[in-house]
Amino acid sequence: MTKVAPTRPTGSGPGRLLVAVYGILALAATARGIYQVATKLSDAPVAYLLSLFSGVVYILATIALATDRRRLAWVTVLVELVGVLVVGTLSVVDVGEFPDETVWSGFGAGYGYIPLVLPFLGLLWLWRTGRRAPDDVAAADSTDDDGAATVG
Amino acid sequence: MVVRDARALVNGPAIGPVGWGLVILPVALLVGALCVALAAWAAWFVAADRAVVLRQLWGGAVVEAVLVVQGVIAAAVLATKDHDVDAALFWGYVVVQLIVLPIAAAWAFAERTRWSSVVLLVAALTTGFLEYRLWQIWGVS
Numbered sequence: 004m005t006k007v008a009p010t011r012p013t014g015s016g017p018g019r020l021l022v023a024v025y026g027i028l029a030l031a032a033t034a035r036g037i038y039q040v041a042t043k044l045s046d047a048p049v050a051y052l053l054s055l056f057s058g059v060v061y062i063l064a065t066i067a068l069a070t071d072r073r074r075l076a077w078v079t080v081l082v083e084l085v086g087v088l089v090v091g092t093l094s095v096v097d098v099g100e101f102p103d104e105t106v107w108s109g110f111g112a113g114y115g116y117i118p119l120v121l122p123f124l125g126l127l128w129l130w131r132t133g134r135r136a137p138d139d140v141a142a143a144d145s146t147d148d149d150g151a152a153t154v155g
Numbered sequence: 156m157v158v159r160d161a162r163a164l165v166n167g168p169a170i171g172p173v174g175w176g177l178v179i180l181p182v183a184l185l186v187g188a189l190c191v192a193l194a195a196w197a198a199w200f201v202a203a204d205r206a207v208v209l210r211q212l213w214g215g216a217v218v219e220a221v222l223v224v225q226g227v228i229a230a231a232v233l234a235t236k237d238h239d240v241d242a243a244l245f246w247g248y249v250v251v252q253l254i255v256l257p258i259a260a261a262w263a264f265a266e267r268t269r270w271s272s273v274v275l276l277v278a279a280l281t282t283g284f285l286e287y288r289l290w291q292i293w294g295v296s
Contacts, residue, residue, distance in 0.1 A: 019268075022262065038243055
């Protein structure tokens with residue numbers, strides 16, 4: 004393992020909150036997907052399987068961000084972004100194919116549009132933690148405990 | 156449904172949304188109040204730039220204890236009274252609501268910055284919102 008430049012961990016600082024929100028959405032989407040698939044799969048198989056799929060994507064994104072697996076985080080957050088945009092558009096344009104039954108329907112309107120905002124925040128966070136300007140590294144070396152309040 | 160009719164014969168007429176609500180209303184209000192209190196406590200810590208402290212985790216444990224009591228009451232009512240509650244949906248929410256706060260609290264406690272308190276704040280609000288959703292599911296007859 005040779006790291007060219009040190010990257011900030013994705014699960015600390017503001018990342019703590021990001022992971023927490025991802026985790027809550029993972030729970031919500033997965034629970035919803037399992038419920039739909041288990042009780043009424045034949046009603047709308049595509050929508051319900053998509054619902055379960057979105058839950059799995061959120062679970063993977065949560066784990067990736069929490070454990071600093073940057074590549075998996077990039078992939079899952081991008082899949083999530085494509086998912087919410089495609090399913091959101093389809094649900095608005097063609098009501099027949101995609102009933103309002105997934106987290107991504109209506110661009111996440113049923114969840115306060117958090118599913119729409121979250122991937123952008125995730126990408127921004129991955130980009131910000133992934134790059135570090137040379138002077139930034141030097142500054143971080145001198146003041147290592149910047150802003151970290153230690154409260155027991 | 157056949158099963159439901161048979162149960163109605165054994166247990167008497169189905170309780171409507173009002174009767175159901177009277178059973179669960181005090182618990183739901185208590186959970187809501189506790190969640191708001193915990194959220195306010197966390198928000199105060201966010202403003203004060205402090206991380207979550209152990210005492211707040213005990214606060215979360217009190218919420219969890221009430222949630223367990225709520226689950227037992229709900230199970231007893233669902234088992235003994237005829238009802239129109241979607242059991243799978245209901246228990247799904249119960250389980251999710253039970254696990255949000257402990258996981259989030261552990262995740263928050265490992266962080267020693269103000270973001271720790273933001274996580275607890277979000278978790279407390281989520282638990283309160285899930286209580287509201289449970290209340291809606293209860294109310295639907």
